[in-house]
Amino acid sequence: MKKLFSFMGCCLLAACSSHQPGEISGSLSGVGSDTLLVRSFVMYPTNTGRPELDLDTVPLVNGKFSLNLGNSTDLRYVQIGEFPSSKSNPDGSRPAVSMEVIPLVLLPGKYVTVEGSLHKYKLGGAPFYESLNELNTKMEPIVQKTDSLSSAYRKKAQEGVSQEEVQKVAAQIEKVQEEIKETYIHFIKEHADQDVSVFLLTHGALEGDELKELLDLIAEPVRNGVMAPMYQSIKQAYEKQEERRKAQEKIKEGAPAPEFTLKDINGKDFSLSSLKGKYVILDFWGSWCGWCIKGIPDLKKAYEKYKGQLEIVGIDCNDTEEKWKAAVEKHTLPWIHVRNEGNPDVTLLYGIEGFPTKIILDKEGNIVKTVVGEDPEFYKHLDALMKK
Secondary structure, three states: OOOOOOOOOOOOOOOOOOOOOOOOOEEEEEOOOOEOOOOOOOEOOOOOOOOEEEEEEOOOOOOEEEOOOOOOOOOOEEEEEEEOOOOOOOOOOOOOOOOOEEEEEOOOOOOOOEEOOOOOEEEEHHHHHHHHHHHHHHHHHHHHHHHHHHHHHHHHHHHHHOOHHHHHHHHHHHHHHHHHHHHHHHHHHOOOOOOHHHOOOOOOOOHHHHHHHHHHHHHHHHOOOOHHHHHHHHHHHHHHHHHHHHHHOOOOOOEEEOOOEEEEOOOEEHHHHHHHHOEEEEEOOOOHHHHHHHOHHHHHHHHHHHHEEEEEEEEEEOOHHHHHHHHEEEEEEEEEEEEEEEOOOOHHOOOOOOOEEEEEEEOOOOEEEOOOOOOOOHHHHHHHHHHH
């Protein structure tokens, strides 16, 4: 069975031991090593904002393995893959390592068995895993169709055929992706009273009204059971996305910029309205954002060029306070700095979806221009505005 469920695009890591019986055990064939690489993390840690990633190995003896992650009381996401062999090929080269992995969710107090290969396997144990097997059986021919079309698309693109021919294959791929989504939706509806339904809400590119309908269908015992952290996280993400979508309808050129008050870098309250009478750039950025940092020199030049007429408000997002302050000091940023801690969440007020995002406001506090990413056009808009 193909791996049809990756969780939210994360990369995963894990700790393990050789205790018997293991929370995860089974037999795998076709692995080119006597060791498995195990990656995992607690999916919704309560004590930290970010999951702690762990990495370890487990021996594969005669194709069999067993590992114990400590009888966790939390949902844990796990990937099992091949660890590079320490043995060289006869010609002295290093053996190729399979990039295929088995991803799964380990439920608190449950165990799971894995049988097959890294490419095609079955899960056993709790009903949760049996339901995934049922879904994967339904999905296998659809995924094979997707793989075949994807290969055809790449081949046609490489052969330099007409754009029309390439687009025909692309249209077929899009149709199959819609079939995948419909399969997930139907399966979730049929299993709304089972824990697996919550896990599958993260699949099939579900969003908007479709996701809202499915969230409402999930049975109350499931919402409040072992999958409650995942359910609440998905629901909150949906609500934020809806809030962001509604904000984007209001954040248009000529519309008044939403007012906000945040703590500045010295711990004092800063209100956007205090800058009325000046042109303003709202710079949504973060120390972790490479393009944000890359754009600092040009932003500094603009600030110096229009000093006295223009003010910049750097709105730091998704940083710790320490990293934020360190970045401001390291890059010697001379303008106003505030940190978006989420109360209010200014990224939602302004419908921000990418970083950096720069928004120019006129002297009356109205939105003149919004530019996402580092784009020279931003400074052309700014120069034209300042000449008026």
